Amino acid sequence: MDKLINDFSFGLFFWQAIILVILIILLAKFAWKPILASLAAREEGIADAIASAEKARAEMQNLKSQNEAILKEARAERDAIMKEAREIKDRMIAEAKADAEAQSTKIIEQAKATIAGEKNAAIAELKTQVSALSVEIAEKLLKAELSNKEAQSNLVEKMLEEVKLN
Helix, strand or coil, rough: CCCHHHCCCHHHHHHHHHHHHHHHHHHHHHHHHHHHHHHHHHHHHHHHHHHHHHCCCCCCHHHHHHHHHHHHCCCCHHHHHHHHHHHCCCHHHHHHHHHHHHHHHHHHHHHHHHHHHHHHHHHHHHHHHHHHHHHHHHHHHHHHCCCCHHHHHHHHHHHHHHHHHE
């Protein structure tokens, strides 16, 4: 350091100061303006990017709230559709049960009517057969009893006694 102070030259200092001033003037005239302009442009670009990011964030927030609203609406619509489907299912089951009951009642009534008809037909047929058998038996008995004179007279007397008792 002492050496620098001892070797100090005013001429050299003067020329270096003039060169420095010229350099500063040249830099101010040619370099500082483009550098400051590029710094300003960069600052403006950064500000625009920040504004765009804020705008995009706000838009994303808006879209998110819209998506949530749409999702909520879709869930409500799904619940309504499910409720309606359950109601339709219950109504269809109730209608099917009512139809099945009506049909079973109708079939039972038809079966009862058929059974009653067949019973009446069987009873009529049975009466017909019994009457035919009775007539046949009576015919055979009468032929057997009326084949001789003594049996005929016994039958007539017996019938007369019964008529008198009644």
